[in-house]
Amino acid sequence: MTGTGDDEPQLELPGLVRARDTARAVRKQAAARSKQAKPVDPAPELPVARVLVDVPLAHLDKPFDYLVPRKLDADVVPGSRVKVRFAGQDVDGFVVERIAESDHPGRLTPLRRAVSAEPVLSPEVARLSELVAARYAGTRSDVLRLAVPPRHATVEKQPTAPTPDSPRLDIEAAAHAWQPYDDATVRAFATGGSPRVVWSALPAADWPALLAHAAAATLASGRGSLLCVPDHRDVTRVDEALTAVLGAGHHVLLTADAGPAARYRAFLAVSRGEARVVVGTRAAAFAPVHDLGLVAIWDDGDDLYAEPRAPYPHTREVLLTRAHEQSCAVLVGGFARTVEAEYLVRTGWAAELSAPRTTVRAAAPQVAVTGATDQELARDPRARSARLPRSAFEAIRAGLEHGPVLIQTPRQGYLPSLACDRCRTPATCRACRGPLHLPKPSEPPECRWCGTPEPQWACGECGNRGLRAPVVGERRTAEEIGRAFPAVPVHSSSGERVLARVDAKPAVVVATPGAEPVADGGYACVVLLDTWLMLARPDLRTAEESLRRWLDAAALARPGGRGGRVVAVGDPADQTLQALVRWDPSGFAQREMAERQSAHLPPASRLATLVGAEADVQSAAAALELPDGAELLGPVPAGDDGVRLVVRVPRASGGALSRALVEMQGVRDAKKLPAVRVQVDPVALD
Missing domain, CATH: 3.40.50.300 (P-loop containing nucleotide triphosphate hydrolases)
Structure with missing residues (x-):
């Protein structure tokens, strides 16, 4: 069809339109390729950056080499955050090191940009993340999410307040405070020694003050301290004790619930070396303390130390790993003693630190x-x-x-569970069969699962309407x-x-x-x-x-x-x-240790659990190359998660078990098979 005048637009054929669009798309792709192929001016020195990419896949858990453009040279330092191109996407990463050349045979992809020149990943913590990932059959990217808090740009641009001069370091006062146990230990902290002790605190002991004196003695030797406690109330008590012993401004608090800005500010104070003493909850276990001389954990049996996120590390094990790698002192303390702490004493890795029995009896109620x-x-x-x-x-x-x-x-x-007062049958909800409880004395019973009230409840077994409380x-x-x-x-x-x-x-x-x-x-x-x-x-x-x-x-x-x-x-x-x-926590822990050994249970052995759909767990177990002496227990139902399979090996084969689990996860990730949750040495098996 043609127009009747020069000013009328002419209609185009559909085929011609498609051809023109295709040609335009081809030209755009060629231009993009040309732009991508444009050579990048590399940094004059150490032009290759090894980057840990934030990709939680086991088969990609290794550093990758990238080219450092000249314009990013000053900002790309070991430990800094960068953006890289990976699998067609821009992803975050940490620079592990700068090197002169790469063994990669092809052309290196340049870094996309430098997020920050702040070195937030120290070499010690980078190494620790590798060891913790290997210990718990996880990936370094998952561990680094626990170790390095999210960036807060406003806080990062602000200078860190300098530490006040001359903290109060009274070694004799510290030795006197520890006198009921053994002042030689705290004196060793002050002279640069690295004793490893399992400490049984006396009843009514002012344990926050004792931890503060231990940190002060370590600081006197020019080294830093890392003190981990279960919750924020304990952090507050140790904070007050450190202020009393060292003076204000010589330590920082590092907790997950402090808020993004406050947590990152405290983290930077530690990373920049302005704070040498850190107290916190499990979030502090990876704190990059300069010249670390002491790691201490109070009440290591508290379940708050078990990280609920993959790869589920335990704070005690993280600190013990740091102590081994960095050759620093260890203080595992509490009123009670865990079997794991007793195992450290039994094997000679740590010494027992406790007061004489006469002193214990005098201090105990x-x-x-x-x-x-x-x-x-x-x-x-x-x-x-x-x-x-x-x-x-x-x-x-x-x-x-x-x-x-x-x-x-x-x-x-109030009344967390109810039962029929005639036949003792547990009272359950008619809607979901969940347990009934009484939230308040003036309210009717309601279901703990779905919240449905049951004002007219009647026992399904005997028809009685009376309720009793087996638990108050x-x-x-x-x-x-x-x-x-x-x-x-x-x-x-x-x-x-x-x-x-x-x-x-x-x-x-x-x-x-x-x-x-x-x-x-x-x-x-x-x-x-x-x-x-x-x-x-x-x-x-x-x-x-x-x-x-x-x-x-x-x-x-x-x-x-x-x-x-x-x-x-x-x-x-x-x-x-x-x-x-x-008041015998040591003797009780010894008996528990003997029973665990006879039953081949941790810490005498190592366990791993695999949880997922039954078919996935079975296929994962079949792919495991298990070490000698391994046993498979289960699978058993695991609630809504499917089934759980337990793998048990002798303690000496724990490393081999973790490696086998990592390889299995890598194969499943590469084949894009459904995920199976893996936990090594879980705190509980329910």
Whole structure:
């Protein structure tokens, strides 16, 4: 079709339009190739950068070589962040080193840009990330996400405040503080020594001050310290102790919940060498402390040290790895002792640091285990199941005459579980079959899973409508204690309502394990309720964890010479409770160690779990090249995640197991097979 005048546009044929578009696309592609092929002017010296690329795939977990353009030469330094082209995408990376030439046979791809000239990845932490990834069958990119916090550009542009001059370093005061144990250890810190010790703290010990003195002694030798504690309340206590011992401004706090800006500011202060003493939670385990001389961990059995993100490293193992690589001192402390810490002593890797038994007995409170007496049972046979026997009740009453009383109960909430009061059948939700609980005394029962209220509940077995509470939470316990002692303040500490400290006035504090506040001057009495409930958990570490929780609470009591008492409501014949009565964490850990060895359980062996769909777990297990002596346990159902398979090997074959798991993951990643979650030496197997 043609137009009737020169000014009319002419219509084009569809084929001609397609041909013209194709030609235009070809020209664009050629121009792009020409632009990409344009030679890059390389840096005059060390023009090759080895980069750890942020790609969490096992078969790509290695440094890659890139060309450093001349214009980026000054900003691309070892440890700095860069952007690189990888698999058709721009991805983040860390420069590991600059070298003169690459062994790559082809043309090197130039770096896209330098994100920052700040060297945030030190050589020591880069090496540590490699070792931790190998230990836990993970990738370095996953470890580096834990080690280096996200960049905060505004904070990075600001100069770090200089450290005040002349911290207070009184070595004699530090030695005096450690005198009940062995002042030779802290003196070794001050003279540049690197002792490795497992420390059993005395009951009621001011452990934050002792850690602060150890850091001060290490600083006197010109070296830095890294102190890890379980939670923010412990960080606050150690922060106060360090300020008292060193003075303000000589240490930093490094915690994950500090906020992006505050955390990055503290990290830069450490990375730039302005701060040589770091205290923090598990987020601090990778802190790039200059001239590291001491790593310390308090209460290493706390489950908060188990990282919930891949590759799931444990803070204790990260610190021990650092100590081995950097030849620094180690201090593993607590009121209790884990089996892993006992293993360090048993193998001779670390020495035991504890006070003499006479000193322990003088510092410990009076500990007793109580239940219903024969007279009470004669009057009332149901007294056997009473939560608070008369002896415990009298201990609370006597304690309130002299100061605050702590009551530890293992469950939070009001009535965390319910059952039929006639046939004892657990009360469940009609909608999802989940367990019912009573959130408050004025509200009807509701489901813990779906939240559906059940005001008209009836037992499915016998039709009864009455409910009983086989387990009582801390809020109900506080309510019952308040009725028994109406003139005494009752405080509750659990969950998100955790108290940090209470004063020395008479009061009752009802707390769940781990949420016990510190009392000024110590508690006059500590009562441990429902000890049977803590011992009934189906877990490998049940006894160890129960004793740790009880010792941590009992250590808050005053010494026996000042009237401090601890009353545990339970079976007097139980071995774990007897270890509490004797205040013998070392002997208990030795017995646990012997039982673990006889059963071929960690730390005498190494474990790994594979979790995923059954077919995927089976294929992953079939691809594993397992070392001699390996055993496969399972698979067993693992809830909504599918199934779980446990691989067990002798401890000496732990490295071979980790390498086999890495190779298996690499093959699956390369073939784009479904992911299988791998955990090495998990804290729990539930």
